[in-house]
Amino acid sequence: MKLVWFLLFTLVLVSCKKGEIQPYAKPYELDEPSHFPKMAIPLDNLLTEQGVELGRRLFYDKRLSGDNSMSCAACHSPQSSFSDGNQFSIGIDGLAGTRQSMALVNLGYQKFFFWDGRAKSLEEQILEPVPNPIEMHQSWKDAINKLKTDDSYRKEFHAAFGADDMDEYQVVKAIAQFLRTMISGSSKYDVIYKNSNGLNLSPKEQVLFSTVTNEEKAGYDLFLSLNGGDCVHCHSGPLMQLNIFANNGLDATFSDKGKGGVTGKPQDMGMFKVPTLRNIAQSAPYMHDGRFQTLDEVIEHYSSGIVMSPTISPSIEFASQGGVQLDAFEKGLIKKFLLTLTDEEFLENPKFAPPN
Numbered sequence: 001m002k003l004v005w006f007l008l009f010t011l012v013l014v015s016c017k018k019g020e021i022q023p024y025a026k027p028y029e030l031d032e033p034s035h036f037p038k039m040a041i042p043l044d045n046l047l048t049e050q051g052v053e054l055g056r057r058l059f060y061d062k063r064l065s066g067d068n069s070m071s072c073a074a075c076h077s078p079q080s081s082f083s084d085g086n087q088f089s090i091g092i093d094g095l096a097g098t099r100q101s102m103a104l105v106n107l108g109y110q111k112f113f114f115w116d117g118r119a120k121s122l123e124e125q126i127l128e129p130v131p132n133p134i135e136m137h138q139s140w141k142d143a144i145n146k147l148k149t150d151d152s153y154r155k156e157f158h159a160a161f162g163a164d165d166m167d168e169y170q171v172v173k174a175i176a177q178f179l180r181t182m183i184s185g186s187s188k189y190d191v192i193y194k195n196s197n198g199l200n201l202s203p204k205e206q207v208l209f210s211t212v213t214n215e216e217k218a219g220y221d222l223f224l225s226l227n228g229g230d231c232v233h234c235h236s237g238p239l240m241q242l243n244i245f246a247n248n249g250l251d252a253t254f255s256d257k258g259k260g261g262v263t264g265k266p267q268d269m270g271m272f273k274v275p276t277l278r279n280i281a282q283s284a285p286y287m288h289d290g291r292f293q294t295l296d297e298v299i300e301h302y303s304s305g306i307v308m309s310p311t312i313s314p315s316i317e318f319a320s321q322g323g324v325q326l327d328a329f330e331k332g333l334i335k336k337f338l339l340t341l342t343d344e345e346f347l348e349n350p351k352f353a354p355p356n
């Protein structure tokens with residue numbers, strides 16, 4: 001018994017140490033919507049005012065790319081819900097990848113990253129774009145050397161992490177802190193969701209709820225209904241996505257194997273991360289390969305364009321008949337509902353915009 005207590009005690013000590021922040025850094029008060037789960041923040045990268053602000057600066061800094069022409073925001077711009085409008089993102093050498101840029105929304109609540117889920121943490125994810133030859137194409141060593149020539153950065157890194165020297169792990173940690181603050185939870189959908197789950201609306205939310213139309217409500221019912229859109233098995237809850245992979249019937253054979261390309265397992269072929277539908281009107285084109293330009297095309301896919309394959313999700317109803325077969329009126333209602341996911345407060349939040 002004593003041994004157990006001793007072990008517990010050491011565990012607590014160790015985790016406290018890991019969770020420490022710089023004495024001169026100020027803890028960042030994360031404003032989490034009341035209907036959201038609690039964000040799991042890694043103990044070795046707690047949010048601080050200094051870390052978040054440094055992360056924002058780095059996110060918009062073109063010096064992270066080989067020819068100083070491209071920041072993270074080049075492919076993740078605020079107007080596009082931190083995604084980009086190209087089918088495939090183009091890096092500094094004009095080379096295009098094979099995937100569409102992903103919207104950066106509520107990432108602190110997610111468990112894996114990239115369309116194929118190959119990164120298990122945000123920190124791991126952010127290490128990739130800088131050296132990636134089809135993205136920012138610059139070694140971390142060169143990137144850090146450039147940042148070091150800027151005295152203001154030296155000060156800010158010191159304030160955030162207390163270290164005398166800068167390195168890529170600090171860059172990654174700071175950007176991850178910034179991304180964790182990018183929470184979208186004040187759309188019309190949020191008040192619809194809260195109301196239908198019996199949660200209290202604040203006075204401001206009540207005003208927003210009074211603007212919800214009957215068509216938007218009917219669209220939500222269809223979105224949820226098994227005989228209607230049946231979208232809710234994958235896109236639901238406050239995040240409008242489950243933390244899962246799925247094959248939503250895009251192709252019969254897979255030029256991009258998705259998760260299967262990472263694990264090599266037959267049962268994972270053609271499976272992709274279920275993306276959030278938040279701010280979906282802003283983040284066209286759609287799907288991992290940006291094949292659909294409009295929400296109408298996406299809805300038509302689920303209605304009549306489903307293609308069978310060995311790994312197709314059992315949650316795609318009526319897959320063998322090509323989809324749920326919605327009529328024009330129903331398609332219109334689902335689209336109206338999808339537009340309620342636009343969160344102006346998030347898109348226009350000055351805290352997420354480029355620093356002055």
Ligand code: HEC
Nearest residue numbers: 072075089090091099100101102113114115116126129135
């Ligand atoms: C050249 C365009 C480009 C640049 C520059 C770029 N990204 Fe991305 N980003 C993408 C693409 C494309 C994907 C999806 C790639 C994939 O799945 O293989 C992605 C995926 C992501 C994801 C995963 C999101 C999710 O939901 O899983 C994060 C986070 C991210 N990028 C952050 C960043 C950060 C931070 C930077 C700067 C250090 C950056 N990106 C620079 C194009 C870019």
Ligand code: HEC
Nearest residue numbers: 229230231234246248272274275286287288298302313315
């Ligand atoms: C079986 C799970 C599943 C169901 C059910 C489902 N989806 Fe999806 N959805 C996905 C996956 C997985 C993707 C990404 C697929 C890809 O890119 O290969 C996706 C992508 C999307 C996208 C594009 C998002 C983006 O950022 O590119 C939209 C919009 C969308 N779904 C809407 C819907 C609607 C509307 C319904 C109901 C009619 C629905 N989904 C039903 C799994 C599902």
